[in-house]
Amino acid sequence: MPTYKDMVQPVRATENDMKKIHIDPTPDDQKCDKALQYLDEMRKKFRSFVTAMESCVKCGACAENCHTYLGTKDPNNIPTNRAELIRKIYKRYFTLEGRWFGKLVGAEDISLDVIEQWYSYFYQCSECRRCARSCPFGIDTCEVTFVGRQILHWLGIVPKLHASVGAAMEKVGNHTNLPKPGLVDTLEFLADDILEEFGVEMTFPVDKPNSDILYIPSSADFLLNEYTLKGAGLFFSYIGANWTIPSIVAEAGNFGYLFDQRFTQRHNVMRLLDAAQNLGVKKIVWGECGHGWRAAKMYIPTMADRPVPWPITHIHDEVAYYINTNQLKLDPTKNSKPVTLHDPCNYARACDLQENLRTVMKASVVDFREMTPNKDWTFCCGGGSGILFDDPEMYQRRIQLSAKKAELVRATGVGADGNGILCAPCSICKAQLYPMVEEHKLGVEVKGLIDLVGKALVWK
Amino acid sequence: MSYFIMQIMPYITLVVFTFGVLFRLGRWAGSRIVHNITLAPFPQRNSQVLGIFAAEAIFFRSLFSSDRTLWVGAWLMHIALFSVIGGHIVGIYTLGEEFIYLGLSSDLSKEMSALLGVTFGILMLAALVYLLIRRFTITKVKAVTGPSDYLMLILLLAIVTIGDIMRVFEHQFGIDYAPVKDFVAHLIMLKPLPLDHLALTTPFFVLHIFFVQILLMLFPFSKLMHVFGMFANRWIINRVYKEPAPGLPNVDIAAARQAGIGVPSGEGGV
Structure with missing residues (x-):
């Protein structure tokens, strides 16, 4: 029963679940x-x-x-x-x-x-x-x-959700339990899709030796946010990068950061360093994941047990850089629906990414409307720190926790005609907001930011 | 009793306050800043960090944005408090003639000193009452308030009320600068005062000093440590962060576009 003396509680991990994460x-x-x-x-x-x-x-x-x-x-x-x-x-x-x-x-x-x-x-x-x-x-x-x-x-x-995600990370190297063949299949499928939808011929390299760039996508992108993965693939192809996705750490998130900032978090970090070393990369680029980016940017320096010679940046740091230097040709009219930006809390308060998000956004869409408050005063989507529990009691809580965000989205007016876009460039925000925009009837579709970039790229 | 409060207790207060604060700060220093948890937007230079510290300490900048109604009371209270403390120090040291350095006459300076003392004293009283009412009436504030929070405000109110009475009804209850300076000087020189000295026989003054000493002794064991806590916290969350340079290795977009990477041969892309 997920309540204790009138307090709501997430379903907890069993003794067996806990043993899998060594407790x-x-x-x-x-x-x-x-x-x-x-x-x-x-x-x-x-x-x-x-x-x-x-x-x-x-x-x-x-x-x-x-x-x-x-x-x-x-x-x-x-x-x-x-x-x-x-x-x-x-x-x-x-x-x-x-x-x-x-x-x-x-x-x-x-x-x-x-x-x-x-x-x-x-x-x-x-x-x-x-x-x-x-x-x-x-x-x-x-x-x-x-x-x-x-x-x-x-x-x-520990909540069952967090414990099982921690166990999946250790077992297969990502949170969603996707083994390497699953990753490769999905990526081939996405590449076919891209050819059909965007007329672009490209592949998603996995574990390619001697790559220059290691791209770390959120594993949720393989299942839920396909356009985020497509957007990143389109971007790397467009710039002609020598890039790859590592199968042993196909995960931008790090749930250890959310419940065990010792072994579980460090384990994920060590996987990353191993992958970077084995594939001989020169730079690590992070995908859309809020807590994961904070865990990477701010915690790897103090978590890694050995020197980290590779600079680590966020994909939107890079996209913004190429926009600022006029090297990307983007056609904002390809994203003509009204868009508002939800600043993921970890980007805007823990990682200082908020200005780059706006650079990218303004170059990629026609009708961008700011939410207030935003940037370092942003309100959370209500799912932050992975509290995405789906048992009935906690799900009701999630609706309450997203009420403030819903109010702010409504105030921007992007969903007034039922065709707005709520851009939430973070996997947890997306997982929280997909059902919540329905619960609160906001008239918006939830998208990542690199999704919009991928769509706006001009290839010829 | 008044001899104990005025001649013995101050030394106890001094010891408790000093060692209490050192003990607390020592405990803080013993723990570490384990991870980098600086708060965005990240300052790029130490001068910007200093700017944040100053804006927070002097203007309560974050509070101004987060809770305006609290900011009004809290800021007024603290500004009045610092003015009053400053007034006590220079007023007692110069016997109320601090403003002759600004070109005022001796009499005018004393008038000025008294006027400013009354003004900030009353202002602080009003702000404290405002803060107390706030604790009783606003649901969310009531929900976070415990017995010690009320008591701390009441103790401050007692000190300020007594001080204001001594200022406003100077002739009945007040005390001149001179005996107070005498009192402080004797304390510092470890010399006892005669039993019939004014500082020991003015009831409101003795009471004022008594409550101030209680406050100072509670200081290290209470939320008053926020004075240091604010800087300790900001030392952790407001610090310089340098971003790694953007730009990807071996990427030449112009060449890639020239070569038509991604565009299927023989047909047009989008």
Whole structure:
């Protein structure tokens, strides 16, 4: 049952699922002691966590800047209160004021109920960092959610979705469990499609030795976002690149970053470095995936256990560069429908990609309408950090979590005639928004950004 | 009692405050910045980082965008607080004659000093009341407020109210600069004051000092650490980031287009 004492909770991984990601779940009677031990370890390591614990003044500015609170009106979904779920334990065991004045400062003894609260509320947080942007002190509640999820993982409490994705990564090298023959088949099929639809003759090279460029697509692009993969293929063919997709890491995402920032995340990074070394590439280019791009751009330098000689950039960094230097011929009239851009939270607040997205967008479409707020003040799609649970209770939650975004999309007016495009250049955003634009009846189609580029390229 | 508050307690306060803050900051410093979590847009130079720090510290820039109604109260409160603290330091040191350095006469300077003290004192009181009402009335704020949050505001209100009473009803309850300067000087020189000294016998002054000392002793063990926390947090999330250069290896688009890559031979593309 995915609820616990009136709290919604995602379906959790079984003991067997957890063993596949190398964790033996902690028995209930040891959970509290272990949780404290892990919390002690984390607080001694992460300064971003300690300062979040010790410098919040509870002003409440974060409340209405969080789409989760706006959508659910649950006081525990106010960022500072979400952090308080751990802070009350932190105070009780690791501060003088909590030990001496307990209730007065809101300290509380740890219990299984508290651990269940963590599971419920840390998996309603999108880790989108809008609270960090709005906090007068820059307290990053995302760091608290990270710590909470890491402790839960070590205790053996992980959503089934996240655990199975982590296991798939280790087994086959991508999140969707596609083995190499599946990848190659899909790509051949897409190449045929491209010839038919765009009249362009090209192939998607897989594991091609001595390539110059390693392209890392999101594995969801093979199944759900075919035009994103086609767009990237068209772009690389157009510029005449010597590129390839590695089958051992056909995955731009990194779910380890979302629940286990140790082994699971590092494993994915090491796969990437192995692939880059074996294929002899000179540069790594990332596909459309928000959390994955943050995990790659910002975390690989501190995650890799060996030197990383290859520069890593995002495909939109490259497309924007070639647009700015007038080397791409694009015909925006090929994308004539009204388009608005959803800034993926990880691009706009964690990776500084927002301006390049606009360069690419403006060169590729005729009718681009900005959403407000946008860029570093963007609201999350409601699926951030992979909370794309599809059991009925959590699915209802997802509708609530996307309500703010729906309101903003509606305000742009792109869907007024039912033929708008909501450009969301991130796999998790796409997976969240495909059903949500229907639930909220927005009259828009969800597309990636490289999809639009692929369509607008002028070949002759 | 007043002898304890004025002559012994200050040294206890000093020790608790100093070692408390050092203990807390030491704990922060002991943990590390593990991953790069800088917040976009990324500053390109340290001068830009400094600009962010300044805009946040002086104008509460993020708060201005995220919660305007809170910004009004919070900003006024802090500006008034810093003015009042500054006024205390220069006013007591120069005996209210700080403005003679701006060309005012001695009497006018004292008037000015008193006027500014009253103004910022009242302003701070009003801002604190505003913040307290906010905690009681706005649902979301109520939901994040705990007992210690109310108590902290009430303690500040007590200090400010007493200070304002001493300013407004100077002749009945107030105290001159001179005995206060005397009091501070004696504390610093570790010299006790005579028991009948004005600083020890003015009830409102003793009460004012008492509450201030309580506040300072609570400081390291409370949310007042946000004064340091703000800079500690921004040190982590606002820092220079250099992007790798764009441009792909061995790519020559002009040549590729010249060669007609992707365009099937004998027929036209789109």
